[in-house]
Amino acid sequence: MIYADQAATSFPKPPEVVEAVCEVLRRVPGSPGRSGHRGALAASRVVFEAREELAQFFSLEDESRFVFTSGATEGLNLVIQGVLRPGDVALASAVEHNSVARPLEALCRQGRIRVHYVPCNREGFLDLRALKEMVKTFSPRLICLSHVSNVLGTIQPLEEIVPLKGEALILIDAAQSVGHIDIDLSQLAIDFLAFSGHKGLFSPGGIGALYLRPGVEEILRPLKFGGTGSRSESLEQPDFLPDRFESGTPNLPGIAGLAAGARVVRQIGLKNISSHERLLAETFIELIKKNPKICIYGPKDRTKATGIISVNIEGLPPSEVARRLDREFGVMVRPGLHCAPLAHKTLDTLPQGTVRFSFNYFNRLSEVERAAQALLEIAS
Amino acid sequence: MKLLLTFASIHYVLKAEKLLKTRGIPTEMVPVPKEISSDCGMALVMAEEDFKKVKDVLTGNVSPEGVYPWVKT
Incomplete structure (x- = not known):
């Protein structure tokens, strides 16, 4: 899980x-x-x-x-x-x-x-x-x-x-x-x-x-x-x-x-927290960007972001991706609009929204790698 | 003689108590006597000879609402 x-x-x-x-x-x-x-x-x-x-x-x-x-x-x-x-x-x-x-x-x-x-x-x-x-x-x-x-x-x-x-x-x-x-x-x-x-x-x-x-x-x-x-x-x-x-x-x-x-x-220490969260986000993005069907939103420069990453898989609704992540891989994420329709309007991701992964200090690197693997399998 | 200091709310009673404690000024926390207020709050009692020091410590941090002579033992 x-x-x-x-x-x-x-x-x-x-x-x-x-x-x-x-x-x-x-x-x-x-x-x-x-x-x-x-x-x-x-x-x-x-x-x-x-x-x-x-x-x-x-x-x-x-x-x-x-x-x-x-x-x-x-x-x-x-x-x-x-x-x-x-x-x-x-x-x-x-x-x-x-x-x-x-x-x-x-x-x-x-x-x-x-x-x-x-x-x-x-x-x-x-x-x-x-x-x-x-x-x-x-x-x-x-x-x-x-x-x-x-x-x-x-x-x-x-x-x-x-x-x-x-x-x-x-x-x-x-x-x-x-x-x-x-x-x-x-x-x-x-x-x-x-x-x-x-x-x-x-x-x-x-x-x-x-x-x-x-x-x-x-x-x-x-x-x-x-x-x-x-x-x-x-x-x-x-x-x-x-x-x-x-x-x-x-x-x-x-x-x-x-x-x-x-x-x-x-x-x-906040420094340790932010650097760990950044490492998790960078690792996750590095792994999933291999597949061109996965669209990654947010700052390219991850020094300007936290452990939140929004993505979409071409041709698959976010709710379906999230359902499969949970059922088949035990990965819990949040799909949809995240109570922020304005942000999705800015991103041009209305009405479906995105699949949001969010990691914090207590997530291990191995978990992030497994979550990325699961997403890659769904996208393949 | 002793003096009784009242404050706006329990937050300021605790703040004053802490500030005074760190400066080594002994205080006692007591319910506000009904002659002073019908409120259910707390107040601080201290020795009269400490009052000047107390004022120095509290100025700029916490202002007491009132200062009364404390006659009970």
């Missing part, structure tokens, strides 16, 4: 993560911030220490800049629905995931905002000249960008893109980049960074976080209002971080798992 669907969710989960999740379920009674008894206090410490772990992960001092969410999707929705005002313009890349495109389009359909998509080339890279022009023409309030394309693995050069934002706020969808490549929040003027735990940070699903640049919380409306355990005498939502954006009982086992996973990534 070969798991090559790491971009959907990572597997296996490291024992440290499993242990951290179980430890909370077994030993922590109480809800964080909801009482003064020792159990509630222990729960509060789990959350506090997890936030500290995130600050350390991104080499930042202030842990209160991280708000826990149910995943990247909630973080993206919080920002998109929370900063855009009637009449605003938003820009998004032409390879965005539906977690960005759908909330933007929903606001558009209500007649509240306008959205323009910044073109990308067939390797998935954003057209920087077009971005510059569009920032000038539309004076957008918000720019949304997938750091790494979930279809192609393409890494957008944030150090070149972020300085072009002008007066706009920039929201980075880091669902496919956190835990795979370095993101320097102290050097880049990123206003919001949304990510999930279950992909690059090896946590269970249902947990993620949103990073907020100092000051931006003042212009962000909460998506959820409710109990926070703080200022309970007031009917008004607290105005301070992180409570303002964290109503309701948090996903404590998930938070513990997220922190444990981030620690595992720190211990392995």
Whole structure:
């Protein structure tokens, strides 16, 4: 059995993560911030220490800049629905995931905002000249960008893109980049960074976080209002971080798992992770490109991509290829549109999409070779 | 005498506790007395003579919401 669907969710989960999740379920009674008894206090410490772990992960001092969410999707929705005002313009890349495109389009359909998509080339890279022009023409309030394309693995050069934002706020969808490549929040003027735990940070699903640049919380409306355990005498939502954006009982086992996973990534080292993932992708491509019937999408220069590789076999629908990979070879991949119809429009792979292989640090080279062999056999 | 410091939420109580602990300033975590707030939060109690040091440590990191004399033992 070969798991090559790491971009959907990572597997296996490291024992440290499993242990951290179980430890909370077994030993922590109480809800964080909801009482003064020792159990509630222990729960509060789990959350506090997890936030500290995130600050350390991104080499930042202030842990209160991280708000826990149910995943990247909630973080993206919080920002998109929370900063855009009637009449605003938003820009998004032409390879965005539906977690960005759908909330933007929903606001558009209500007649509240306008959205323009910044073109990308067939390797998935954003057209920087077009971005510059569009920032000038539309004076957008918000720019949304997938750091790494979930279809192609393409890494957008944030150090070149972020300085072009002008007066706009920039929201980075880091669902496919956190835990795979370095993101320097102290050097880049990123206003919001949304990510999930279950992909690059090896946590269970249902947990993620949103990073907020100092000051931006003042212009962000909460998506959820409710109990926070703080200022309970007031009917008004607290105005301070992180409570303002964290109503309701948090996903404590998930938070513990997220922190444990981030620690595992720190211990392995992002450099080791990205170089291993690159080796896997390069090996895979080297093996499959022998067959001209296999079309490989994404950057030719794999130093600019992660362990995600989209392919197609001439004359075979992606769903059929994926079915055969699973049934005949035990290789698990994801066919279709990967919740990113915009990316497939850019690639000209609508309506069938592609077959996506995605490898991570825990995939062995031998697995990648076997997966490539399986694809070659199906193509022959 | 002792002083009681209240904070916006448990996050800041824990942050202050940690900062003070790393500087060797002893604190005790207690529920916020009902005369101060009806909230179910926690507060930090410390010796009055440490207060100047406490202020130095917390300034720029965590601001207490209130400082009260702590009479209970």
